Amino acid sequence: MTDASDTPKGPLDGLIVCDLSRILAGPTATQMLGDLGALILKIENPKTGGDDTRAWGPPYADTTDGVTDLSAYFMAANRSKLSVAADIGTEEGRALVREIAMAADVVIENFKPDGLRKYGLDHETLCTERPDLVYCSISGFGQTGPNRKLAGYDLMAQGFGGIMSLTGPAEGTPHKVGVGIADVMCGMYAAIGILAALRHRDATGEGQHIDLALVDSQMAWLINEGTNYLLSGRDPERRGNAHPNICPYDVYPCADGHVILAVGNDGQFGRFATAMGRPDLAVDPRFLTNPLRLENRVALTEIVTDLFAERSQRDILEQLSAVTVPAGPIHTVAQALGSDQAEARGAVISVPRDDVTSGSVQLLGNPLKFSRTPVAASAPPPRVGEHTDIALDRLRDALARRGKR
Structure with a gap:
């Protein structure tokens, strides 16, 4: 077990987040908040193996006990967190999560709309009892609208939200973006929304509910292609690597590969x-x-x-x-992460874990560079329920430090 008690202070030091999210959008948001110094208590059900993405492998970290709950996918969005084992389907589990939520500044969840109501952990229940609580709900289609009950994975959000119609070669099958960008961008919107709501709370004492949908956020970042349509009334065309509004701006073959040109x-x-x-x-x-x-x-x-x-x-x-x-090469992932520029900017970080054979795990670094409060991974991605025993101690310590301010 890795002791995550020596958390370096960051700009969000003292902020407490009860993280009921899983997969990628919510975990992206809470990893960002955790890197910035917030105390993130990630609630995982030990009966189901915790966050779904723990099983989304290979590859997995090579652990000394042979347990494969540290997939590369899970580790991509779950550093700087403490894992708390709690099954909200049990009275004991609900009580523990409720205690954490009542002490937290923020609750974030990505259950289907109304999915937490029967457990008394929904935004209406908790925000009524804690009027200063910031509660963020992430779902596929949002808390309202005809599709509110539908599941929302990244691929479906990219399809419904229009980005796939713009991605891929001009002739052929529409393509999704190579990574779960709808989830990641939704997580970024969530982090921004949470910080804005916290500023409002600090100014007024009022918390609020943030309703965020994968599809809404994906349509919001259609950016110029979305407004191209709104101004012209014409559906944008799929152009491969070419730009709809600039030329020449494309990938061109050369004698020994390809070159990006962006005039x-x-x-x-x-x-x-x-x-x-x-x-x-x-x-x-x-x-x-x-x-x-x-x-x-x-x-x-x-x-x-x-x-x-x-x-x-x-x-x-x-x-x-x-x-x-402006012109450049097309790197493979290995070339990008192995470049001198990546090394100079800390694109790859090594975070110690004493239960992996190499003694550490390599992760993608946080791109934020602060001059006074440097961003740091406060803890490696956790094993399922790794911090249950120390979570409440950390919570009480954070509350005590807050009371002294």
Whole structure:
């Protein structure tokens, strides 16, 4: 067992979160809050093996006891938390969770709407008894609307919310994004909403209920393609790697692979044309402005493809970098995480765990860089129920420190 009692202080030090969420959206939010110093008590049912994603492997961490409850998927969103074993289907389990919730600043859950009502752990019950409580509910379609009772996994949210219609090659099957981005972005919205609600509570003493849906958040980050439709009335087309509003902005083949080219303005296009030995393109009436380049997208794409065909990736990138035209390679995950830039920015962190054979687990780092309150993983991803015995002690200590402020 790893002792997580030596939690470094962060900007959210003293904040207590009762985490009833699982899978990815809620855990993403609470991992962010935990990295920022909040005390996260993750409630897991030991009878079902805890969070569903513990079984979403391989790969698993190589543990000294051979138990496989630390899948890579679970570890991606569950550091900086204490795991508390509690079955809310039992009176004892409900009592423990209720005690934690009543002492917490925040409760976050992702049960189906009304799913916690029968346990007395729903937002109406707890917020009535604790008017200053911030309670965040995450579901597939939200607490209202005709689809409120439907399940909402990331893939279904991407399909319903429209992003899959924009993702993938122009001809062929719509694609989901390669990672669970609907879940992750929903978790980010949840973290923002929780912090905003806490600021309101601190100013007024009033808590509130946050109703957040995977599908709502996914539609919100359709961003320019969503507003393209709202302004034009035309459904956006699937364009593969090409940009709907900028050209040339795509992935192009070269002699030894591919190059990303992202020309964002007319000045960059002129420098691109000169660097590639085709200054005439910058004064070609078809390509003088971005709207004209979009109008003549097919012709320009053919020209750029021909320009790159006989050149190496290194040659292209060096020439375009020299004239500050945005261009870059397409890294594999191994190349991205193994790059000098990733090392300099702490993209990969090593967090000690004394029950894995290597003595630590490697995780993706938090991208936030604070000048005064550095972000830190306060604890490695926990085993199921690992901290049940010490959770209440930590809770009481946090409450005592809060009372001294």
